Amino acid sequence: MLMNRRHFLVAGAAAAAMPGRALGQVAAAGEVDVAIVGAGAAGLAAARRVASYGRTYALTEALDRAGGRAQTNATTFGLPFDLGADRLWGPRRNPLVEIARANGLDAATALRLQRVRIGSRDARDADAEDFASALSRANRAILTAGEQRTDIAAARAVPDIGDWLPTVSFLLGPTFSSKDLDEVSAADYARAEERDEEAVCRQGLGTILALAAVPLAVQHSTPVTEIDWSGRLITLATPRGTLRARAVVLTVSTAVLAGGTIRFKPGLPAALAGACQRLTLGSYNRIGIELAGNPLRLRDDERVVFKVPSPAAMTLRGRVGGTDLAVAGIGGRAGRELEQAGSAAMVAFVTDTLAAHYGAGIRKAIGRTFATRWGHEPTILGAVSAAPPGAQPMRRALAQPIDNRLFVAGEASHETQWGTVGGAWLSGERAADQALRAVGVAIPLPASPAPPAQPKPERTPKRRQPRRDDVPRRD
Ligand SMILES: Cc1cc2nc3c(=O)[nH]c(=O)nc-3n(C[C@H](O)[C@H](O)[C@H](O)COP(=O)(O)OP(=O)(O)OC[C@H]3O[C@@H](n4cnc5c(N)ncnc54)[C@H](O)[C@@H]3O)c2cc1C
Incomplete structure (x- = not known):
């Protein structure tokens, strides 16, 4: 801190x-x-x-x-x-x-530490493997659909991934583009650049x-x-x-x-x-909460993905920068409803989710809180544009x-x-x-893109290609 x-x-x-x-x-x-x-x-x-x-x-x-x-x-x-x-x-x-x-x-450059929480326990190796496979299959299917001539909603491309569907849909939908996958163009999703590296x-x-x-x-x-x-x-x-x-x-x-x-x-x-x-802009908001004493036993900047049965989902980044600050992310239609209900409802959702996964005692560890409401900021009116x-x-x-x-x-x-x-x-x-x-300034027109045979890997933006470990994300 x-x-x-x-x-x-x-x-x-x-x-x-x-x-x-x-x-x-x-x-x-x-x-x-x-x-x-x-x-x-x-x-x-x-x-x-x-x-x-x-x-x-x-x-x-x-x-x-x-x-x-x-x-x-x-x-x-x-x-x-x-x-x-x-x-x-x-x-x-x-x-x-x-x-x-x-x-x-x-x-x-930030490390990508992540754990998956299933009910009141952390995912075991087999669960984590299932989750990674479901996420990767869904992502690849949307990318492939996005390359087709006829554009479709990203949700329509997602294969049968069993009970991981709501969790994976939340990660590939609202946490990436602030909208649910049924409102997102597969072509727009596929054209988005790879987010395979991040800095903080x-x-x-x-x-x-x-x-x-x-x-x-x-x-x-x-x-x-x-x-x-x-x-x-x-x-x-x-x-x-x-x-x-x-x-x-x-x-x-x-x-x-x-x-x-x-x-x-x-x-x-x-x-x-x-x-x-x-x-139009979708909905995505952050809820900051003070969690004294690291009650969730997280590593610094570790992200928790909660396995959920419905689109009402959130992620949580714990110990932001090695401090007691944890930041939850909510979005999509379910997040928008919470945003409309107000900051107290947003904080209550985060608190209830933590209590459901870590026990009611967690409530006592929560100190100060703050919820953003970007959709209610009159000069912004939402999170990000998604086609x-x-x-x-x-x-x-x-x-x-x-x-x-x-x-x-x-x-x-x-x-x-x-x-x-x-x-x-x-x-x-x-x-x-x-x-x-x-206004008359002689600025050369941008050079045409480099031919594929001579790419410049360090400066040339990469299109997203289907990859097993490709995990699009916002937080
Ligand atoms: C919760 C959340 C998380 C995000 N996470 C990430 C992330 O981790 N990484 C990332 O790269 N991107 C992220 N984004 C997206 C990123 O913040 C935006 O894409 C980017 O900041 C948009 O910049 P902009 O200049 O296009 O628009 P804006 O930032 O919206 O700027 C437009 C400005 O215009 C002003 N304005 C509006 N009306 C008027 C007017 N009539 N006269 C004068 N000024 C006016 C507004 O007040 C505003 O300041 C996130 C967005 C949100 C909401």
Whole structure:
């Protein structure tokens, strides 16, 4: 616990030591080359890119903080607790790893420790083997279905895996894409990049983004309410005044775009509006609980998978960073119902699950608790985008430039790294490059992908191939 607290303080000191000067210049007259809406991973990446070319930008954020769905809470438990993203997938090519290290933070590859709990005992070797086989068979079947010409719901591809079905469906569904498998396109699932390696940042993934924002001029608490792109310059209305820009990068979630809180004049093209309507966000939330004295006898950062009879499921990561903090994850339809019922219901679900598996005495060991409710955050409205059957091509539609002046970024617009911070970041850089080109900056077009004969293994994203031990995961 001390180690984490100290590391977090180091991160805080690093933030304080960053120069106050903003990267790039914000034009005094309120007219900028590129306006960026939203300061989550995509928006921060876009602003850094525009600033690095010496062009003017305005970066507006509705909330009083940057980071969006990556937020580290350091107050509730007195140590870093990531409320949203906490894993850096594909660390060898994840841009956030370099940013973490450049800011003096740790970003270390994480071991994957996991145990399966069946009723009141840990899984025996034979059970664990059954579970691994069921998980692998289901995953492979969805990947194979996703390669077929006709897209289907991932749930339809899952073979008979007996009484492991609800547990495996929870792991491959809500913990991966925040939706149940019957709502998930097998093609979208199959196109997602392999999550076979992960890194964690001891000071919190949200801290990385908070530090990435420090050298930028973020206009906090400045929601954009209207974007008028009928004239030569695009005007953006906010409660603090009107901005004018030659190009706009839009990074708000698809749920926010579909929700209509930003009015567009003229309205968004039908293809884009349709993509937002279909690439809806699912539900995934974390519940942090203090478990003094390691009553579950877990190793540091070990994940517990609970064998369940129904979709009402959760996972639990114990002893996060070697501390008394444990973090449960719930999601999908059952998780959404709990989220709607409120924080107390979410905590009660976690407590009851632990009591059912470890005995009622566990209740006494539970200290402080905190439940996120991303679906109720008006500027986010859910967890991550997951395409329903047939909607995988919508990701590309989302990323199409509008009138060569409006560019959509954000996790939903990345075809293979959707639902991740790394994908959001890369999409922000892509959209910023498009915007820069639109305002006359000579940026070379991206090179076409390397031919299969000469791949660059350390930088080239891998498509997910069926593998026995492939275990897609979010937590
Ligand atoms: C519980 C949970 C766990 C996750 N776990 C992981 C993980 O372990 N690893 C991983 O890689 N990914 C994870 N993710 C996904 C990851 O957090 C997201 O993919 C990523 O952070 C999205 O970034 P973004 O920039 O696309 O969008 P956002 O982070 O949503 O940023 C958009 C920003 O726009 C702002 N905004 C909205 N409306 C307006 C407006 N009108 N005007 C101005 N600003 C506005 C919002 O406040 C927000 O800050 C998780 C997500 C959740 C919810």
